[in-house]
Amino acid sequence: MTSAAPHSAPSAQAPNSEMSKVAVSLRGLWKTYPGGTNPAVRNLSIDINDGEILTLLGPSGCGKTTTLRMVAGLEHPDAGDIFFGEQSVVMTSKRMFMAPDKRNVGMVFQSYAIWPHMTVAENVAFPLKARRFPKSEIKERARKALDLVGLSGFEDRPGPLLSGGQQQRVAFARALVTEPRVLLLDEPFSNLDAKLREQMRISVKLLQKRLNIAMLFVTHDQIEALSLSNRIALMNFGVVQQQGDPRLLYEEPANEFVRDFVGRTLLFKGKVQSGNPSGQLAIALEGAPDCVVFGRTYNPDSIKTGAAVYIGVRPEDVEILPANGSTPPAGMIGGKAQAALFVGERIEYQVDVDGQSTVLIYGERHRPIDEGSKVWLKLRADGHSAWTSDWSHKQE
Ligand SMILES: Nc1ncnc2c1ncn2[C@@H]1O[C@H](COP(=O)(O)OP(=O)(O)OP(=O)(O)O)[C@@H](O)[C@H]1O
Ligand SMILES: [Mg+2]
Known part of the structure; x- marks a missing residue:
């Protein structure tokens, strides 16, 4: 844990x-x-x-x-x-x-939990009635709460005759009515x-x-x-x-x-070139002739120059380009697009990366790359995260 x-x-x-x-x-x-x-x-x-x-x-x-x-x-x-x-x-x-x-406190749950035998207005007014608010105030507050959730005019509708979204709005109004x-x-x-x-x-x-x-x-x-x-x-x-x-x-x-848990992360292997006390590390990507990027670690004290680390890269911080020549330029790493999956808003490529494992890279829909072709991956220079697990002893 x-x-x-x-x-x-x-x-x-x-x-x-x-x-x-x-x-x-x-x-x-x-x-x-x-x-x-x-x-x-x-x-x-x-x-x-x-x-x-x-x-x-x-x-x-x-x-x-x-x-x-x-x-x-x-x-x-x-x-x-x-x-x-x-x-x-x-x-x-x-x-x-x-x-x-x-x-x-006001509460709204997954189930709409509005009372089916009551109208919309009666549902919203219920918590105020239970607290014995004066009648005139109940009416005014219920009106305001329904207005807030965009349900003005629905006051007399029976609860069950609403769509799921509308029922949930009633639940919101009912939760808000007591301020x-x-x-x-x-x-x-x-x-x-x-x-x-x-x-x-x-x-x-x-x-x-x-x-x-x-x-x-x-x-x-x-x-x-x-x-x-x-x-x-x-x-x-x-x-x-x-x-x-x-x-x-x-x-x-x-x-x-x-x-x-939050978003997707691609993990690349790298070796620490240098670091500073605030936790920024310069990391050279394994398998690339000249690709050094910056990533942040939470425990800079435990990381030495030359240490094997993982660098966590968000998918949108990598660009995939058709390879143009045999050696990737500075800031890039080579690979081979094994599979291309068109998913509508983008194309997802299964890429065997030089000196690394296989990663799933997002590519632009308007610039498709052929399956089986050589590619270059261009990483954003900084803003990544660095993780200390040593990959050099692990079997892939
Ligand atoms: N009334 C209960 N009696 C005994 N154990 C409970 C009770 N309610 C929840 N738990 C246990 O407490 C832990 C936390 O449950 P909780 O309902 O708070 O999780 P949750 O984060 O809301 O999960 P979910 O996303 O599934 O709603 C779980 O292990 C659950 O089994
Ligand atoms: Mg829960």
């Missing part, structure tokens, strides 16, 4: 007033289910700011829903604290636990088809800009996470592996799990 991320905040204190923008603060949360051998959530600390979408991303069973349920008050953490702003919601050391109905401190979203789009998911993603992003609300969003879909989040906390086995803005996770993954 990989260790906790260098980016996670270990502090166990309440957020101070300088951080008043923090809407929800989770501090050192642990949760093991009765009968469970391993904790579902281990020492989890994250903050969600007002006006921010923070996404919990990770494979099935990594503890995303458990975390969300602890925020909602549907699960008791074994250890740790939860704050809403500066207010304590859970303090396990003091056995303090605020009941779910006192927390004012919650935080909106909790657990895979809210996973029952929708691909086109509708894209639309809903954009709607939520626009909605969030208008409302300036804090959202804790759960998904195992990395595209959804990358496109929608201000920040992502990537989890595995209950542990946050790295948190930060989507670009940080994509461009500077903290460990191999993050690298492989």
Whole structure:
């Protein structure tokens, strides 16, 4: 198992007033289910700011829903604290636990979970009725919430007579109508088809800009996470592996799990030519006469000049060109395109790379290259990641 991320905040204190923008603060949360051998959530600390979408991303069973349920008050953490702003919601050391109905959180789940025997307006008004809001206010708030999700005019429609996307919008309106401190979203789009998911993603992003609300969003879909989040906390086995803005996770993954979960990575073998203390390494690609690129490592101290490393390259940082001559020019490495797969938006080439293994390279649709022909791969000069596993002893 990989260790906790260098980016996670270990502090166990309440957020101070300088951080008043923090809407929800989770501090050192642990949760093991009765009968469970391993904790579902281990020492989890994250903050969600007002006006921010923070996404919990990770494979099935990594503890995303458990975390969300602890925020909602549907699960008791074994250890740790939860704050809403500066207010304590859970303090396990003091056995303090605020009941779910006192927390004012909005929730939207994968299943639409709108009540079939009610109209759209009745569905949205329900949480306000339960809290005994005055009738006139209920009507006005429900109207506003439906307007926010683009469902004005649907008030009297029975719930079941809506499309999946519309039902999910009703669920959003119902979650927003109480003006919650935080909106909790657990895979809210996973029952929708691909086109509708894209639309809903954009709607939520626009909605969030208008409302300036804090959202804790759960998904195992990395595209959804990358496109929608201000920040992502990537989890595995209950542990946050790295948190930060989507670009940080994509461009500077903290460990191999993050690298492989977020996007695709091509691994090339190389040898370290030089390095600096900030972790930038100049790496000469194995099998190329003159191809040196720069990559970042998180543990520069352990890497010596001449060490065998892997360099992690994102597919869009490699260009494939027909070979023109026998020796690849500077910055390029040679290979042979074994297979070309036309996938619509691009062509994918299975390339045997000189001195390396086989990699899948993305090529431009308008510049096809013949199967079986020699190619050159041109790597971006910098912005890669470097990984210390020594390939020189491994059998391919
Ligand atoms: N009520 C429960 N009782 C016992 N174990 C549970 C319970 N709920 C979840 N677990 C276990 O806790 C771990 C985390 O589950 P959780 O539902 O939080 O995962 P998740 O990240 O939401 O996964 P998914 O993407 O599949 O929804 C899993 O190993 C799961 O089997
Ligand atoms: Mg889940």
